[in-house]
Amino acid sequence: MNRTLKWWQSCQVYQVYPKSFLDTTGSGTGDLNGITAKLDYLKTLGTGAVWLTPVYPSPMVDNGYDIADYEGIDPSYGTMADMERLIAEAKKRDIRIVMDLVFNHSSDQHPWFLQSKKDRTNPKADWYIWRDAKPDGSAPTNWRSIFGGSAWTWCEERQQYYLHTFAPQQPDLNWANPEVRQALYHAANFWLDKGVGGFRIDAIVYIKKPAFVDGQPDSTDGLVDIHAMTANTTGILDYLHEFKKNVFDGHDIFTVGEANGVPPEDLDKWVGEKGVFSMLFEFSHMDLQFPGGAEVWCHAKPWPLTALKKALSASQAATAENGWYPIFFENHDQPRCINHFMPEGADRTLAAKAMATVLLTLRGTPFIFEGQEIGMANVKWGSIECYNDISSHGQYKRALAEGHTEAMALDAVHKFSRDNARTPMQWSRSTHAGFTKGLPWLPVEHDRNWTVEVEAEDENSVLSYYRRLAKLRKGIEALTAGDYVELLPSDESIYAFRRTVGAEATVTIVNFTGEEVSYDDNLVKGMKLLTDSYPAAAQEDEEPGKLRPYEAVVYMTQEAEKTFSKEAECV
Structure with a gap:
């Protein structure tokens, strides 16, 4: 390695x-x-x-x-x-x-902020971003926070606004201090x-x-x-x-x-x-x-x-x-x-x-x-009330304010809510x-x-596949230290690239569609199949130059095979 x-x-x-x-x-x-x-x-x-x-x-x-x-x-x-x-x-x-x-x-509950908000003369008065209101009393700028609504919140104690890039409960620290x-x-x-x-x-x-x-x-x-x-x-x-x-x-x-x-x-x-x-x-x-x-x-x-x-x-x-x-x-x-x-x-x-x-x-x-x-x-x-994510509620409200229906707003939340990744x-x-x-x-x-x-318990599961790829990555130098060259850049169905270090190389080819697709098999000429995402029983049907729906294959050169770690599992 x-x-x-x-x-x-x-x-x-x-x-x-x-x-x-x-x-x-x-x-x-x-x-x-x-x-x-x-x-x-x-x-x-x-x-x-x-x-x-x-x-x-x-x-x-x-x-x-x-x-x-x-x-x-x-x-x-x-x-x-x-x-x-x-x-x-x-x-x-x-x-x-x-x-x-x-x-x-x-947090707005951090001791630093609790002190900063007391008045304009305390030792931490300048630890956050404070600004006076505009002459009409409105926020200092028309900036919208990432979670929606004004990025400024009024503080009664200081009679000033503070800036928050995210939620009002997340005041921005003053890095200029x-x-x-x-x-x-x-x-x-x-x-x-x-x-x-x-x-x-x-x-x-x-x-x-x-x-x-x-x-x-x-x-x-x-x-x-x-x-x-x-x-x-x-x-x-x-x-x-x-x-x-x-x-x-x-x-x-x-x-x-x-x-x-x-x-x-x-x-x-x-x-x-x-x-x-x-x-x-x-x-x-x-x-x-x-x-x-x-x-x-x-x-x-x-x-x-x-x-x-x-x-x-x-x-x-x-x-x-x-x-x-x-x-x-x-x-x-x-x-x-x-x-x-x-x-x-x-x-x-x-x-x-x-x-x-x-x-x-x-x-x-x-x-x-x-x-x-x-x-x-x-x-x-089924409803926005089911979502915990603060940004999902902000995005939902913005969609409604722009005239989208509740169904359209909720559909956007379904697609992009941070709760998608946060379920246990x-x-x-x-x-x-x-x-x-x-x-x-x-x-x-x-x-x-x-x-x-x-x-x-399933050798063909997603988990088993991740574990197999982790071993391959550990055993083949090209997959860690190799350089990267994209192949087929204009193809709208296939993502393919080559990794090379010295005489050792791998080629990854992935079909992003639900249809069978073809590619020039010269890309893998003389190479050996390293792994295929299809179940083991179906891999005998793998054919260079063709990919089944959502199929992913990785090929390696003979040099890569020779240096392949014994602990890695080659298909």
């Missing part, structure tokens, strides 16, 4: 949404001990790091992304001792725990001292504020999306380089920034030797349905496969020589990938395996979101799919056929 790769470049990262992973107390909410109990399971997926969404003390207005204490553990998840045990037990299995840093904003930055760096270093292996940094593109001026309204409410006004403001990288110097440098960790809106051509400024982060979550391939930039669910547009391929290839090219790419098709803010990227009505097992093939054979570090490995799908609840993990055939013995905080979409217990 290529010894120049860092540990986080050759493993998989598994994202846990703790609230929905496993409840060990009967409270109906997942907890830290539930994660510890499943570390051996996670290791079977090639997991080298577990990213936890926030487990800090929080009022849970936004399910933990409204933090009231950056150096504590919310009682609903357990204790600091539980956290320390998780870190230690993970380390025994060569797994690092990665924390989620939410540094653009805090060096005391704020030092306090945040202290919090991050607190967790490094606990032994965590890295950080995912939330909503980092918003920390640098521009001039506070009105923008051109983009909807009937007279407001403009705050993302368009504030994301990636000039000077933000100065803050981030200071962040890196005070926290990241000198530690054997990885960092991945959530940077919606950073184009592929700018990635070299954000990642790699000259950048700040090890990797960057950019969303060009996730937001194809929102070509205007603003994520307005009721405005979603259809997109061709070539658009997805172009976005992925652009990100691959941008990180080919500098930086590294985090490959993902799901997370806690996105719908399930088989619904997002595959046609409606697609065979669920084949669709999940097709997406897994792309995920685990592209260049970069794969991020698997909990439940993705068993093919969990979107939910479709499906472990077993038992009640509530083994997630809890109590009443689950969010309904369990329990189909006994789509559980870890059932799929572990």
Whole structure:
């Protein structure tokens, strides 16, 4: 294997949404001990790091992304001792725990904000973004928050407005104040001292504020999306380089920034030797349905496969020589990938395996979101009241305000609600799919056929396929260290690419349609089939140059076969 790769470049990262992973107390909410109990399971997926969404003390207005204490553990998840045990037990299995840093904003219940709001002269008066009203008493600007409504909320105590990119309960921190930055760096270093292996940094593109001026309204409410006004403001990288110097440098960790809106051509400024982060979550391939930039669910547009391929290839090219790419098709803010990227009505097992093939054979570090490995799908609840997600309610209200019917607004929620990814993990055939013995905080979409217990017993299941691909990735150098070249870029049915390191190469070919399709078999001439997403009994019908509906195949050269690890399972 290529010894120049860092540990986080050759493993998989598994994202846990703790609230929905496993409840060990009967409270109906997942907890830290539930994660510890499943570390051996996670290791079977090639997991080298577990990213936890926030487990800090929080009022849970936004399910933990409204933090009231950056150096504590919310009682609903357990204790600091539980956290320390998780870190230690993970380390025994060569797994690092990665924390989620939410540094653009805090909870309005954080002691910092409670003091800041008292008056305009207290020691933390300038720790948040405060502005006077316009002469007519209205908000300082016409910016719309990401969750809907004005991004400004009036505070009676100070007789001023405060800015919140997200919910009113999530006031934005003032990064222009060096005391704020030092306090945040202290919090991050607190967790490094606990032994965590890295950080995912939330909503980092918003920390640098521009001039506070009105923008051109983009909807009937007279407001403009705050993302368009504030994301990636000039000077933000100065803050981030200071962040890196005070926290990241000198530690054997990885960092991945959530940077919606950073184009592929700018990635070299954000990642790699000259950048700040090890990797960057950019969303060009996730937001194809929102070509205007603003994520307005009721405005979603259809997109061709070539658009997805172009976005992925652009990100691959941008990180080919500098930086590294985090490959993902799901997370806690996105719908399930088989619904997002595959046609409606697609065979669920084949669709999940097709997406897994792309995920685990592209260049970069794969991020698997909990439940993705068993093919969990979107939910479709009957009314908006059934949804917990704060953004779903905001998007629903906006759709109605723009004149959409309730049915149309709810349909958009069905497609894009963050609750699609947040329903509890499906472990077993038992009640509530083994997630809890109590009443689950969010309904369990329990189909006994789509559980870890059932799929572990089926060699043709989605879970078994993920495990097989994890072994292949570990055993073939081209799948980790190989470069990337797209094949068939203009094909609207097939995504194909080649990975090469030295004389070793693999070719991945995936059919994104429900029809049989053909391709030039010269692409795999002289190569051997490494894996096929169809069941073993059907693989004898696999024929180079043809793909059955939603079929995914990977071929390898003889050189790859010779160096193939004995622990990997070749078809």
